[in-house]
Amino acid sequence: MGAQVLVHYSTGEGEARAVVAEISKAGGRAGAVSADFSAPDGAHKLAKQVRAIVGDRLDVLVANAGISKSATIEETTVEDFDRLFAVNVRAPFFLVQQLLPILGKGSSIVLVSSLAANAAVGTLAAYAATKGAIATLVKHFASDLGERGVRVNAVAPGAIATDMSSFTKTDAGRDFTLSIQALKRLGQPDDVGDVVAFLASNEARWINGDTVRVDGGSKL
Template sequence: MSVLSGRGALVTGGSRGIGRAVVERLTGDGAEVVFCYEHSEEAARQVAKETGAHAVRADLGDEDDLERLFAEAEARLPGLDILVNNAALSLQKPLTDITGDDYERVFAVNTRAVFLATQWAGRVMRDDGRIITISSLNTQVPAPGLMLYCGSKGAVEQFAKVASRELGGRGITVNVVSSGATDTDMLRGANPPEALEVTASFTALQRLGRPGDVAAVVAFLAGPDGRWVTGHNVHATGGLFV
């Protein structure tokens, strides 16, 4: 029997990058998975076809879409046992150029949606469940132009610490996985190849991370062997800046 057989999982942002790798890993471990996407419809269909997961189109900045996503997950899954808050926006702008709309959009997706999803999970999740939020090493190693991204991710790290205390009595663990430089479309779209080579050289393992590397950490926390780990921020960075 697979380690996650009979377990139900919701993964936000599951069509590409780390989210896709998480969907692939959780379904491979036996979980029934619902995941959402916003723009990458073709990729989402491919993930659904390959894994058997169910794809739902949703704008996580829209509370009506969030409610629809939650309702679909409750209808499709045997129960909610695992929530992976993965979806996020990364906006790179100098402080003086950031607009009010920029702020509202980034925090709506990266922070408010994580809060609402975690709150929903706290209400409907079965005992001994798992809540895992993907954050970033950038909250520890901030970079110019990433004020909104770092701020929004720092907030959800605190959400997890408090939620772990509130939900622990039901055996629900709540953790954060902070990824380092992971080889995704988002990373390559924001950095020239030479910068990525330098970054890889700064890791202890001398390479960029792969989405599957981060998904493996998520799978550990989501599985039975992660039952005694809660309230933690696990750095999946290959030793970057350590």
């Protein structure tokens, strides 16, 4: 659709630049921007960079960055808990706040929740709580921003084969994942990306304030 794309990274500069190169090679316009969301002003710094590049109009914001930590209730430290909430909840909240001046009629925000927000899977209580917070934020953001013509939705992926879900690379982890899914294969990043692209597009113009499960039918 001829959009200018900004790819955010924290530590993965090489990967971000590779995505930028891929978009450029396909004839698109892209650039990389960097910020660490564990810092209190991480989202503010990112928004400032974005506004300096795109000017007064942002059509789509996808807040995908996140961290997880598998730990029992007993094992979870205050530091783990605060870091999870900083990256997974504080950052998207303030990213939306700081980019609001350039989000307008027809703009779309997509946040990333998780299957874990609504189902007890693994030892993920603190992480799951951050994703429950995202499902809550989606409703409040959508309600508050509707008057401006801005839509806000989220995806809630099940287990997706990425760096985060290293358990899917073990036989036991894979077997467990398939045992809770109706569809018997591992979810891939594109399975989620396609739904994010749909939610961001005009085809989803009447979907607002919702969290769409993208989990192959997990924990049905």
